[in-house]
Amino acid sequence: MKTLRQVGIVGYGAYVPMYRLNAAEINRMWGTSGAPVEEKSVVALDEDTVTISVECAKQAVRRARIDPSLIGAVYVGTESKPYAVKPSGTIVAEAIGATPSVSTADYEFACKAGTEAMQTCIGLVGSGMQRYAMAIGADTAQGRPADALEYTAACGGAAYIFAERSAETVAYLEASYSYVTDTPDFWRRAKEMYPRHGNRFTGEPAYFKHITGATKGLLKETGYGPEEFKYAVFHQPNTKFPITVARSLGFSVDQINPGLVVGKVGNTYAGSSPMGLAATLDVAEPGDRIFMVSYGSGSGSDAFIFTAQDALRDKRGGPNLKGFIDRKRNVDYATYLRHRGQIIQ
């Protein structure tokens, strides 16, 4: 897909809470030996998807150097809304000063809700309906105690402000692509606390099929080969999947390494690939071409091609994602449960 007028990212922000639960602590608790990631992020007692979104949004506004009242859309992609009914986007828009001339909504598409919000913002700006549009992917993901997801279900997010391409653009969009089928690999029914999943069914017919479909679709549409990208970001539910899918599609580990944050923060669901893109933008140089593909259970993938511009060097100051990843405190299993509100008081 291509827009009628050129669109780019004018500001971005990413955040991860400071607490970490190491895989060894989960193994100690349950007598297991898994380690799909080294450790995962855990929220503070007073954090949720909305506070994570505001943190990312404020960084994005600061880097974009724009008047936040000019942002005409704020969309929050998440599967851990603090309210079942009441938009998260209104709180974020109010907190950053984008209200009242703004469109807001919460998006839900498992782990690709954030990139679905990005596609919408790109459409709004590309059509000329909005000057600035903000997409956020953020989650405080749920994993049932002792389930395989408990190792990885983590907390974090990223925000992107889109605008018409100009000298202020940090990375412009070349093209995007969406690939969706009905594939019930992971779900959470209404009023259920934890999601359920199809174990190995989440692999080949779900993650790999949709990422491969979106990648091949976008490469075919643009005529690029994997070697024409400096960096690539694939949705990262664990360390193994993005490396495996990258290699199978002809991308190298060197291309995905800068954006591969899952080992240190876990799977931040709707925040996962947007955080990978932020970590990549934190190190990219003007002219670098970046390939990005999300994956959301249910299932689908959004693929994007961004190219960094000169403004990236100038605008990415302040604390970056690595700063937040390095600012950490490991907690034990009981503290983890307390922070996740799973201890009855």
Add this chain to the structure above:
Amino acid sequence: MSVPRYWRNEVPRYRLMGRKCVACGARYFPAQPVCTCGGTEFEDIKLVEAGEVVTWTVIRSPPLGYEKYAPYVVALVELDDGMRLLSQVVDVDPADVKAGMRVEAVFRKVREDGPSGIIMYGYKFRPMVE
């Protein structure tokens, strides 16, 4: 706290907005209806989001609604433009708080009106992330 009362104070608490007396320039946070000079005309001002801890205390016997956060730190914070305000300081062990500690404003949950009521958000401060 009632929903309308929370809602009336959302903007100052979400965005750290204070007020300046048009007559004498005195600044207030939270806003006051009358200035010490007698002036009643004010303009909105955005507070600086960085400052340092002047002094602090650790709350171990919290008021209703704050139980799950105890023990927590409440500090007098002097912003970089000289304004002072009271705020929780989070993402820090209470034993590690020091006078002069550099802090920055963050947006956090302040309290919840039970599991079915509204979630009240507002500013807190945390050690500055460089």
